[in-house]
Amino acid sequence: MFGMLPFDRSNDNLFDTFDNFARDFFRSSNASLPAFRTDIRELDGKYVLEAELPGFSKEDISLDVKDGILTISAEHRENREEKDERGNYLRRERRYGSFTRSFDITGIDESGITAAYQNGVLELTLPKSQPVIPEARRIAIE
Template sequence: MTYLAPFKKRARDLSTEMWDSFSDFFNDNFFAPVHSETNFFRTDVRDCSDHYVVEAELPGFSKEDIKVEYDHHYLTISAKRESHIKDEMESFIRQERHFGEFVRRFYAKDINEDTIVATFTNGILTVKCPKISIPHIEQKRIEIH
């Protein structure tokens, strides 16, 4: 059994390694459901001083399946994936790919909605949201009378 870990693993003896491999083989239930969040995709949001950048992982989607909207200070990214089942009698032994609508919403105030730009390359959606330019007002001292 191969282990991938970001940290250095403590040294283990051969009998422990063999027992773990044996347990993994017999405890892996092939028919068990996958316990993960569905209808969810990962995103990164960066603040780049004059604009925000939202990058969303959407592998397996085409550009036509993705919709980006900005309404009432909310940036909404949605993507829809249809099931590829051709025959209703077809049954799965295990199905881990999710189908349906995937949606993420982000509150983003002070965005110039007319200049939002979205690109989709290699399964990554990149949305650049320029901020509204607010003029810098110098501090004014008020005299107390």
């Protein structure tokens, strides 16, 4: 019909040619990389999740659990200025980074999750929840 593709525009308009070229070029570069690297190991009765977050301080990281989803967010802002004696900039740099990843934690005891951050690695201990065994009971006949 009109070449309908979700989340993409067709290249029919001459003025959009450069925009489409840039979008396609940068899409293939690193769009498939996750926000930050994580390793998940299974140990006795728990999982250990290690997330690499170099350059962030502990205060830059937030962990949220809602409806069985664990969300790890990290945000860092940095401004650095160097001026000469007259107040003119010799160098002015700004840096901003923000990352978010979410994980399904079905089967995890949410109240027992612990976290530690050291040397750029966030380590979460996720204890497995104990399976609920249905209770059997006898019903008296009257």
